[in-house]
Amino acid sequence: MKLEKLVGERFKERPADCVIDSHAIMVKGGYIKYMANGIYSSYLPLRRIVRKIEQILREEMDKIDGQEVQFPVVMPASLWDESGRYDSIGDELLRFTDRNNAKMVLGMTHEEAAVHLVREYAQSYTKYPFMIYQIQTKFRDEARPRAGLIRVREFTMKDAYSFHTSQEDLEQYYEKCHAAYERIFERVGVPEVVSVKSDSGMMGGNISHEFMLLTPVGEDSIVLCDSCDYRANMEAAENISDIARDAESAALEKVYTPNVHTIEDVCNFFGDETKNSCKAVVYQQNVDDKYVVLFIRGDLEVNETKLVNFLGEQVHAAVITEECGLNAGYIGPVNLKVNGDAVVLYDKSLEGRNNLSCGANEAEHHYKGLDMERDVPNAEYHDFAKIQEGGICPKCGKKTVKISRGIEVGNIFQLGTKYTKSMNMTYVDANGESKTPIMGCYGIGVGRLAASVCEAHHDEYGPIWPKAIAPWQVHLCAVRVDDEEVRAYADKLYEDLQNAGIEVIYDDRSVRAGVMFADADLLGIPLRIIVSPKNMKQGVVEVASRDKTLKTQILLENVMEEIKQYL
Ligand SMILES: [Zn+2]
Secondary structure, rough: OEHHHHOOOOOOOOOOOOHHHHHHHHHHHHEEEEEEEEEEEHHHHHHHHHHHHHHHHHHHHHHHHEEOOOOOOOEEHHHHHHOOOOHHHOOOOEEEOOOOOOEEEOOOOOHHHHHHHHOOOOOOOOOOEEEEEEEEEEEEOOOOOOOOOOEEEEEEEEEEEEEEOOHHHHHHHHHHHHHHHHHHHHHHOOOOOOOOOOOOOHHHOOOOOEEEEEEEOOEEEEEEEEOOOOEEOOOOOOOOOOOOOOOOOOOEEEEEOOOOHHHHHHHHOOOOOHHHHHEEEEEEEEOOOEEEEEEEEEOOOHHHHHHHHHOOOEEEOOOOOOOOOOOOOOOOOOOOOOOOOEEEEEEHOOOOOEEEEEOOOOOOEEEEHHHHHHOOOOOOEEEEEOOOOOOOOOOOOOOEEEEEEEEEEEEEEEEEEEHHHHHOOOOOOOOOOOOEEEEEEEEEEEEEEEEEHHHHHHHOOEEEOOOOOOOOOEEEEEEEOOOOOHHHHHHHHHHHHHHOOEEEEEOOOOOHHHHHHHHHHEEEEEEHHHHHHHHHOOOOOEEEOOOOOOOOEEOOOOOOHHHHHHO
């Protein structure tokens, strides 16, 4: 490939709308072009990177007995009705009608399609286990696409679906897939990716892991322990409280607290710390607007995912009306009144605590001396709190919890029978009994992975692509092509490299060396060869690696051999 003919613009200035480096690099390096919110076209360099990532994905999926298939992008709504997701998924599922007024969807994930593909085939236990996968375009109508290819609406994913006749078999395969994912991230150049136990959210099922690239620009919070190997997604990390009850319990006392509303105000008023208070956080269920009053220690935050999982319903922040009976700013667990049906929940951080302040369910009044055991005898406690930096590790018990940011680059789920059951997929087991198969699913976003590698490996000048996924292996720069010797040698070397099967991009433009090198930095090719009049006089070419670990001169007669060796 000649650089002169490479379609796409490269420029120096950082685009104003790019918050993270990989986004800026991909725009100014001629990798992507913005078309609409969360929708991009790719130029050749990114296509070449993506093709290599896809090839690695294929090889690793094939190695664990995967069979490549392909599902349609556009699917009938009826298929999604079978699983119930046509109604249960929000606006991120793009719904539309075709010319015959039939309801259709754009695939944002393909569990339904996977079950559809195999449910007639796999009616006997002898067909199990098996795994099918595809590399396909998906569309998710994200409310807030961001960060270039990190969070887009249209994207390509490798998604895999395995089918099993027992939980043990699924678990065995899940481990195999976990290992395959570790190999994939190692091969594409981000061996630092860690797997964390995660909340499986709308996918359903029990055990799941996310593979996270730790980076300050990541949008997910990850809980890590400095003392042991505990790692978890924020949503899945259990919060443990170690504040014991005081030896003596004061009497419950109602106090006039004018103009005191927030938990901080209350604690200031009483001259106490927020951890010695019981605050109320009020939600409403999306499905029926039923109030959910959650009591939690004053210094903690609610982990809404834990709440949603407990309720089995989505929630939103409550609108507290006159009619509901709640006294905003003064809500507490003693004498709580809510008109109509309501759910009242207690976080574990309050279990056994005493001498707390809380609302008195009466305007401008709070209690002090709240004793949960004495004053709220029937409370049941569950974990709804967000774990905090410096908190207690659920595994080793030390106060060494650290919270880091990360980009999710892959995930694996033990789905169970959520889709097979709802879509009536069954098989006959060895005893002639009808059973429901168990599924696992395994995803990796290809474009996001490319962007994440760029995020992990770049400098101020551009990306430093790992050899395995670099768009080309050698960037050949002919400085001063008007020099006959340079032209003749560089042209010949270009041909020799190609004949040797080495991917080379050749810059033989009549531009200043500075422009040439800036472009080379933006393309981030592992090895750069510079042919110049000065080098030719010395009988050498200059060779430098993009990661700056190598900068040397090679005698003209040894060039091909040494390049092959380096690559
Ligand atoms: Zn630990």
